[in-house]
Amino acid sequence: MSNLMYQMSAPVFTHQLKNLAAILKTAAKDAKARGIDPSVLLNARLAPDMLPMISQVRIATEHAKGCCARLAGVESPVFADDEETFAELQTRIKNTLAFIRTIKAKQYIDSEAREIVMKIPIGTLGFSGIDYLTGWALPNFYFHYTTAYNILRDNGVALGKGDFLGQVPGMSMSGKIAKMMQKKS
Template sequence: MSSQNIDSIKTIFQSRLATLEHLLTSAQTHFSEDEAFLQERIAADMLPLGTQIVFTCNQPRNFALWCDGKPMDNLDPNVLSLAHASDHIVNTKELLSSINAEDEKLSEITRIDLGQDLCITMSGSAYVHDFLMPNFYFHMVTAYDILRMVGVPIGKRDYMMHLLPFLKQV
């Protein structure tokens, strides 16, 4: 993965955020006006769907901020409406679009403060591939799983939408 550059990382985040938008549109169609599904969770000790959406957005958001030399700035985890969730996704995509960093940024050493007097120091590339991407996919898959659990008619094709441009009839 070390051959990836800033633009390819942006593209991955952008396309997967488009998938998250699609999943939420499917949920909105399925539930109509009822937004209570945003409070659903897989297990009692896991965070609800609305928070999973926020945490999914936080990863590319913090990537964009890091590229711009700014500190991490997580979104408020309390999402009670689809409009609020959608705004987070749109704003995150806009923030990604504004990135203007050189690929050398991935070689820089960065420090990630984890709270409780804990931190991780790693290269920018490791920050992206070992911290941001795993967290991004964890929360996105959790959001997908919650939607499946509550009956939204989505499947793997909905999750793998980024492959549609490569789909061919044989």
């Protein structure tokens, strides 16, 4: 199962973070084309009690790098959480991807049983590695990734399911779906 733990984490986060970077690039171009101050999109929310889009991206990257670090038994780099522009968010994603690439698949060996302890301001969470990955890290990552995508959609950025999924690794296509799933130029 150790290779499966690697396969279910690092490549998944890498693929989706690359999609998120492409989505943010589309949003930045859209803001420019529509004459919208980029800060409007960066600070947009779906609901008053939800964090803004910029925070959703920060948190998604935190879950990705934190998960990979915890499963591999290494320290996660600390980012300043001070991004204010699309370019700075792109740098954050690049730095997250660069960190994930430093961890080798063999470092995930036996991580399904590794004890994961997270100390947060309001208490402590404990999991086995497999429960942490499948019950905490992946769901939280996808929540924040999806929320960032939905905020941009809600604000008129022309994004679709293909932008969210990207070219799924290992997937082949033929017929009408191949044309439908082709990336927009």
